[in-house]
Amino acid sequence: MAMLQEVSPQGPRQEQLNALLGKGSSFEGKLLFEGTVRIDGKFTGEIISTDTLIIGEGAEVKGEIQVGSLVIVGDYNGNAKAIKSIELKSPAKVRGALTTASIVIERGVFFDGTCKMDMTGSSSAPAPAHSEPPGKKK
Numbered sequence: 593m594a595m596l597q598e599v600s601p602q603g604p605r606q607e608q609l610n611a612l613l614g615k616g617s618s619f620e621g622k623l624l625f626e627g628t629v630r631i632d633g634k635f636t637g638e639i640i641s642t643d644t645l646i647i648g649e650g651a652e653v654k655g656e657i658q659v660g661s662l663v664i665v666g667d668y669n670g671n672a673k674a675i676k677s678i679e680l681k682s683p684a685k686v687r688g689a690l691t692t693a694s695i696v697i698e699r700g701v702f703f704d705g706t707c708k709m710d711m712t713g714s715s716s717a718p719a720p721a722h723s724e725p726p727g728k729k730k
Contacts, residue, residue, distance in 0.1 A: 615650055632666075642675070649683065662692075673710075 610627030613619055617633035625641045632648040637655045639645060644661040647653050651666030662674040664684045672678065673691040680686055682700030691708045 647684075 608628065609630055611625060611629045613629075613631045613633045613635060615632045618635075619633070620636045622638045623629070623635070623640070625639075626643055628644040628646065629641070630646040630648055631651045631653055634652045635655070636653075639653075639655065639657045639659065641658075642660045644663070645657065645659045647662075647664045647666045647668055649665045653666065654669045656670055657668075657672040657674075659672075659674050661676045661678075662672055663679045663681065664686055665681045667685045669687045671689045671691075675693065677694040677696070678690055678692040680695070680697045680701045680703060682698045683702075684698075685702040686705065687703075688705045689708070690705065691710050693709065693711050695707060695709070697703060
């Protein structure tokens with residue numbers, strides 16, 4: 593017996609989209625969200641979430657981003673921090689500083705900026721119980 597998989601024009605459906613700023617739309621300001629949001633239009637401002645942001649092909653986004661996961665296929669200019677991961681997919685054009693625990697950059701992506709690997713956001717290791725230097729005894 594074959595299993596059917598729901599397929600969208602962009603491929604297999606992985607996550608439900610909570611909001612979409614479509615092509616031809618423009619927004620300026622601060623965006624706070626939960627779940628997955630996709631931007632295909634123009635956005636200028638600040639974006640904050642612990643979930644997933646997708647900057648679609650043809651999108652133009654400028655500003656500061658702080659999210660859980662970030663996928664960029666369009667144009668992005670600014671500083672972005674993603675706790676879990678950042679994916680730059682062709683034909684993305686990215687200018688700015690990226691900070692994340694995991695990054696994937698596909699062939700064909702234009703990236704002009706810096707990347708800092710920050711594992712602290714995804715680390716589940718407990719903090720040290722004491723602050724004494726090693727080797728010092730009471």
